[in-house]
Amino acid sequence: MALKIVDACVNCWACEPLCPNGAIHAARPHFLIDAGMCTECAGDHADPQCAEICPVEGAILDANNEPTNPPGSLTGIPPAVWAAALAATAVGSSR
Numbered sequence: 854m855a856l857k858i859v860d861a862c863v864n865c866w867a868c869e870p871l872c873p874n875g876a877i878h879a880a881r882p883h884f885l886i887d888a889g890m891c892t893e894c895a896g897d898h899a900d901p902q903c904a905e906i907c908p909v910e911g912a913i914l915d916a917n918n919e920p921t922n923p924p925g926s927l928t929g930i931p932p933a934v935w936a937a938a939l940a941a942t943a944v945g946s947s948r
Contacts, residue, residue, distance in 0.1 A: 854893055855888035855893070856891055856914055858884045858885060859912060862883035862912045863883075868873065868902070869884065870905055872894075872902060874890045874897075876890035890930070904922060
């Protein structure tokens, strides 16, 4: 039972001070969670505090490698709408 920070992390430092177990450490290219120390905040908080504060969708994965903040969960923009907007922007910029 441990969370994992992946490449989507922007190193904003929001999560590190919130971890009750001190399991989050600054590293390159992004922060890391010590799996041996991470309890997903069980016994301290109802939800993992790093996931609650993280401003980036998909930056923190749970034990099943599922994002704790999946695409659209923070922005409210459905993934299909976001993909269409990106595609339209790419087409417009290539003209």
